[in-house]
Amino acid sequence: MERERVNHIDHVYIDHVAPNVAGGGRRRPVHTVLGRAGALALLLAAASATQAHAATIHVANSGIDSGACGAEVAPCRTLTQAIALASDGDVVLVGPGVYGDVDGDGDFVSPGDEPAGRSGCNCVVRVNKSVRILSEQGAGATVLRGALGGLFAVAIDSPGVVFGKRKAGFSVIGDAQHDGHGIWVGETSVGTRVEGNTFSRLETALFVSGNRSKVIGNRITQAFGQAIRTEGESISITANVVEQTGSYGAHDAAVHLVGNPGGPNRVERNLVIGNLGIGIFVDNGEDPSAAEPVVRGNLVVGNALTGIKVVLAARSGLVTVTGNSIYANDELRGTNCGLTTLVDGPRVDASGNYWGAPSGPGGNPADDACSAGTPPDVSDPSPTEFVVVAPAMR
Numbered sequence: 001m002e003r004e005r006v007n008h009i010d011h012v013y014i015d016h017v018a019p020n021v022a023g024g025g026r027r028r029p030v031h032t033v034l035g036r037a038g039a040l041a042l043l044l045a046a047a048s049a050t051q052a053h054a055a056t057i058h059v060a061n062s063g064i065d066s067g068a069c070g071a072e073v074a075p076c077r078t079l080t081q082a083i084a085l086a087s088d089g090d091v092v093l094v095g096p097g098v099y100g101d102v103d104g105d106g107d108f109v110s111p112g113d114e115p116a117g118r119s120g121c122n123c124v125v126r127v128n129k130s131v132r133i134l135s136e137q138g139a140g141a142t143v144l145r146g147a148l149g150g151l152f153a154v155a156i157d158s159p160g161v162v163f164g165k166r167k168a169g170f171s172v173i174g175d176a177q178h179d180g181h182g183i184w185v186g187e188t189s190v191g192t193r194v195e196g197n198t199f200s201r202l203e204t205a206l207f208v209s210g211n212r213s214k215v216i217g218n219r220i221t222q223a224f225g226q227a228i229r230t231e232g233e234s235i236s237i238t239a240n241v242v243e244q245t246g247s248y249g250a251h252d253a254a255v256h257l258v259g260n261p262g263g264p265n266r267v268e269r270n271l272v273i274g275n276l277g278i279g280i281f282v283d284n285g286e287d288p289s290a291a292e293p294v295v296r297g298n299l300v301v302g303n304a305l306t307g308i309k310v311v312l313a314a315r316s317g318l319v320t321v322t323g324n325s326i327y328a329n330d331e332l333r334g335t336n337c338g339l340t341t342l343v344d345g346p347r348v349d350a351s352g353n354y355w356g357a358p359s360g361p362g363g364n365p366a367d368d369a370c371s372a373g374t375p376p377d378v379s380d381p382s383p384t385e386f387v388v389v390a391p392a393m394r
Helices: 036-053 079-085
Strands: 003-006 012-017 029-034 056-059 091-094 097-100 123-127 132-135 142-147 152-156 171-174 181-185 193-195 198-200 204-208 214-216 219-221 228-230 236-238 241-243 253-258 266-268 271-273 278-283 294-296 299-301 308-311 320-322 325-327 337-343 368-373
Touching: 056 079, 079 091, 079 123, 123 142, 142 152, 152 171, 171 181, 325 337
Parallel strands: 056 091, 091 132, 097 142, 123 152, 142 171, 152 181, 171 198, 181 204, 193 214, 198 219, 204 228, 214 236, 219 241, 228 253, 236 266, 241 271, 253 278, 266 294, 271 299, 278 308, 294 320, 299 325, 308 337, 337 368
Antiparallel strands: 003 012, 012 029
C-alpha cells in the first residue's frame, strides 16, 4: 500500500498499487472503499504483518557465526553471516568494533574476519538482499576494514538496500596503498541509500549505477582516484563532504557524473573542497537523450584544477549549475577556471552563482567561467557566498 487518504465523512478511500515484480509493464491502482472500522482493521493487520516479518539481526565483535546467530544475546560475528540469515526488509544492526579484515593482515582467514572473495562479487561484504545495515554507535565507532588490492568493501546488488544512516554509519577504510574501493552499487540496486559513512585510504569511494539511488551525508577523504562516480539515472548526491581526494594535477574528479537517459542526476549541497584534481565533472557524452543534470547549492572551493567541468552535456537540453559558491579553484594551472564548459548545444545555465567576488566571474580573487564552444550563462551572480553546512558525523 503506497498511499492512504482518510476523508472526514463516513468512508475511507485507500489506494493500492499492485506490485510489479518483474519490473516491466504498468502498475495499476486499485481503489477500495471501506467504512472506518474496516479500514482501521485493514491498516492494523498490515502493520502487524510488517512487524511480524521484519527482524533485527545483531552483529557484534563478541559474536559467533552460526546458523542460529543474530539474537541480541547471541549475535553473529560477521556481516556476511547476518545477511545470509536475513530476509528482505530485515535490519542488520552492527555493534561497535572492527569488521572485515580484523587484524589487517590482508588474508581474511583470521578469527572474526569476513569471508572476502575475489570470485563473484570481488568484495569483502556482499549485500544481495533488500536489507538495512546500520551501526549502533555510528561511523566513529564502527570500522569496516579490508578494501585492498582491487576489492570493494561492500558490493550491493539488490534493490532498496540501506547502508548506514545519519549517526548510524560506518568507517570504510582501505590500506596504505589506496588500491581498494569503498561501495559498489550495481545496476540492479535500484533505490539504494548510502548515508552517514566515512571513507578513506581508497581508490574510489563510491561507484553508483543503481537508478534512483541516494548518496547522502557521507565524508570522503584520501581517495586517490574518483571519490564518487555515478552511471545511472535519477541519482542524488546530497550533503556530502569530499576533500583531499585525487592525485595532484591528475584529471580525476572528486564527483563524476555520467549522464544517461531517464531522470536527471543531481549534485546538491555538497562540500567539494581542497581536492587535487577537478571538483565536479559532468559528462553526458554524446547521447542526445541523456537527461540534463543539476549541480546546485554546492561549495566548490580550493580544488587544484577547475571547480566544475561540463563536457558535451547539453546536446538535448539545459544543464543547471546554479546557486553554488565557486572560488579559489584551478590554482595549479593558474587559469582561474571555476567553471569549464566544453559544450556543443544549448548554453549551460550557470546563473546565480557566487564566484569569489561580488562582481561575478573574472580575475582574482574571483574564479572565471571558461569555455570552448557555447559559453555558459553567468548572469545574475550572487554578491555573497552561500552557506553550506557539513553533515553531522559521529
